[in-house]
Amino acid sequence: MEIIERYKSMNKHKWKVMDAIFKYLWDFEFVPVELISKRANLSATKVESILRDLSDEKMVENKITEYIGSTFTFIGLSVYSLHRMVRRGKIDMIGKKMGEGKESVVYNCYSEKFGECVIKFHRVGYPSFKKVKEKRDYGTLHFSVLTIRSARNEYNALRELTGLAVPKVYAWEGNAVLMELIDAKELFKVKLENPEDVLEMIIDETKAMFLREIIHGDLSQYNILVNPEGIWIIDFPQSITLECEDWEWFLRRDVENVLKYFKKTYGIEKDINDVMEYIKKE
Ligand SMILES: Nc1ncnc2c1ncn2[C@@H]1O[C@H](COP(=O)(O)OP(=O)(O)O)[C@@H](O)[C@H]1O
Numbered sequence: 001m002e003i004i005e006r007y008k009s010m011n012k013h014k015w016k017v018m019d020a021i022f023k024y025l026w027d028f029e030f031v032p033v034e035l036i037s038k039r040a041n042l043s044a045t046k047v048e049s050i051l052r053d054l055s056d057e058k059m060v061e062n063k064i065t066e067y068i069g070s071t072f073t074f075i076g077l078s079v080y081s082l083h084r085m086v087r088r089g090k091i092d093m094i095g096k097k098m099g100e101g102k103e104s105v106v107y108n109c110y111s112e113k114f115g116e117c118v119i120k121f122h123r124v125g126y127p128s129f130k131k132v133k134e135k136r137d138y139g140t141l142h143f144s145v146l147t148i149r150s151a152r153n154e155y156n157a158l159r160e161l162t163g164l165a166v167p168k169v170y171a172w173e174g175n176a177v178l179m180e181l182i183d184a185k186e187l188f189k190v191k192l193e194n195p196e197d198v199l200e201m202i203i204d205e206t207k208a209m210f211l212r213e214i215i216h217g218d219l220s221q222y223n224i225l226v227n228p229e230g231i232w233i234i235d236f237p238q239s240i241t242l243e244c245e246d247w248e249w250f251l252r253r254d255v256e257n258v259l260k261y262f263k264k265t266y267g268i269e270k271d272i273n274d275v276m277e278y279i280k281k282e
């Protein structure tokens, strides 16, 4: 419940300071107090005192180099991203933690606009496969920038895949992505009665995603949810588009993961080359 507790302990001045840090994250690993002070319209002394409090609460990390600077921790960036979601009217209530992995923390939440949904806070940055460098990409790519990109990549992929067997995506702010709650279990947790059908659905879905020029990049029994109605594919931060030179290698690895799982668990054998041809053919 850490994110929620921290969220509750915030106040107007702290939000102003965090707004300023967020604004300059792309340009500085540690945002100078002087800039925060100007942007937040608070004295440098006041900003320093707020930064000390935020640091005690594990929301920021402060560093003295040639200047005093500050950067978000995972908790701080997540609390701030939640704040942006709330401010934009995307979320009205946050509920229980549904899962916590190495790469993300996922909470159940409620939105008047979208109903029951989940908010996923990213904590790992995936390398970007984009060839065209973005204007802001120079300089050191630190934790916050990487996790924000990873959330953006997941949001963009899910939006691109709207209508397929993926959660509907509602919003992206900072390292957080808001999406539809899928009431289903991870594939590795269930004993399927119709494994052949499910495998076919997964292959067809991979093909449908390929037709929209997206490859998952981390497809496995952990990122496929199933219930009696069907399958859903989740977890897209590392997804790539066909612009990536090595797309075929990633597609093959995804297919291989799935085929291996169905062979090991259900004794179903399919030739990987046949499946690859099937996915790639128009
Ligand atoms: N849209 C969703 N609906 C229901 N459960 C979800 C959803 N997104 C994530 N989860 C749950 O949270 C876990 C972690 O999410 P995932 O996107 O796979 O991130 P990670 O990179 O940490 O594996 C999933 O295994 C699943 O149990």
Ligand SMILES: [Mg+2]
Pocket (backbone or CB within 6 Å): 222, 223, 235
């Ligand atoms: Mg996952």
